[in-house]
Amino acid sequence: MRDARFTPRVFSGIKPSGGLTLGNYLGAIKRFVQTQDAATHETIYCVADLHAITVWQDPKELHAATREVAAAFLASGIDPERSVLFNQSQVSQHAELAWIFNCVTRLGWMNRMTQFKEKAGKNAEAQSLGLYAYPSLMAADILLYHATHVPVGEDQKQHVELTRDIAAKFNHDYKVDLFPLPEPVIEGPAMRVMNLRDGTRKMSKSGESDMERINLTDDADTILRKFQKARTDPAPLPETVEGLQGRPEARNLVEIYAALAGIAPAEVLARHPGAGWGTFKPALAELAVETLSPVSREMARLMADPAEIDRLLARGAERARAIAAPVLSRTYEVVGLLRG
Incomplete structure (x- = not known):
């Protein structure tokens, strides 16, 4: 149930580390556009460059990656x-509220964060404090704007739950109702687009092989080749969604088609009843090219004018600060920090 004290507001972001993939587009950017166009919430989107530096980034590459994510949003x-x-990083209030x-955040809460364990692996002692603590920064990203809804993939839901815990503890400790308890928004097919070579792993910008993913900058021939070589099982498409059980690669391709076409997986199977992969993969590739080519072309046009991207980001940061500064100021007041 929506808290009437807070303006309905969506916040989300994408980290600029590596190139953008079909997973970023279907699982995030496409949804962001739909939410914006629905006009039921204020929408705030950021390129999360402070999150990117939780692991070392080449400064020049980080500049380029930041502009590329912005170009993808715009395109x-x-x-x-x-x-x-x-x-x-242009809105310093993020780091200050973090x-x-x-x-406020308890170590026990942080120790339960599964993504740190997955990213750190067996070498946790060598990881940065930033990588360990970044869920606290993510909470600040969200609550700085009093966001009420956060579109995330299933793997990020735990971080929104942590954000709710932080907001609730802050409000309780200081006996205020300063921060809302934001809701994670997870809906629709292909929210979690999987690896083309292993349907049990998420499609990633940082995967070992470029054949694992569809990049937003891939041309038509590359997209066709990657889908043709995507791993599948020998059986044709089933007649019902239940028939995809235990077939992760088949389910992944069906869900990608569904998300690209804006239909349910069941309708995909109804359109391609019993189809073999030799028929379905080219159809999927054609749909992907039709959807992504206009985005790729517009991204290339925007990236050719980095000064304009920088201007738009600076203007957006100015608008963001206008929302963030009063929230941070009130937070300092509540906490008891003396301000001149």
Whole structure:
């Protein structure tokens, strides 16, 4: 149930580390555009460059990656007049509120965060404090704007739950109702687009092989080749969604088709009853090219004018600060920090 004290507001972001994939587009950017166009919530989207540096980044590559993510937002339909679009590091309130939340968040909560365990692996002692603590920064990203809804993949739901815990503890400790308890928004097919070579692993920008993923910058021939070589099992498509049980690669390709076409997986199977992969894969590739080519072309046009991207991000940061500064100021007041 929506808390009437807070304006309905969506916040989300994408980290600029490596190239963008079909997974980023279907699982995030496409949804962001749909939310913006529905006009039921204020929409705030950021390029999460502070999150990117939790692991070392080449500075020049980080500049380029930040602009590329911004270009993808814009090319996909994010309107910088209707949505607030900026890169996180231009709004210093993110880092300032994150420190306050570092002092609210309990170590036990952080130790339960599964993504750190997955990313750190057996070498946790060598990881940065930033990588360990970044869920606190993510909470600050969200709560700085009093966001009420956060579109995330299933793997990020735990971080929104942590954000709710932090907001609730802050409100309780200081006896205020300063922060809302945001809701994670997870809906529709292909929210979690999987690896083309292993249907049990998420499609990643940082995967070992480029054949694992469809990049937003891939040309038509490359997209066709990658789908043709995508791993599948010998059986044809089933007649019902239940028939995809235990077939992760088949389910992944069906769900990608469904998300690209804006239909349910059951309708995909109805359109291609019993189809073999030699028929279905080219159809999927054609649909992907039809959907992604306009985005790729517009991204290339935008990237050719980095000064314009920088101008739009700076303007977005100015708008973001106008929302963030009063929230941070009130937070300092509540905590008891003296301000001149």
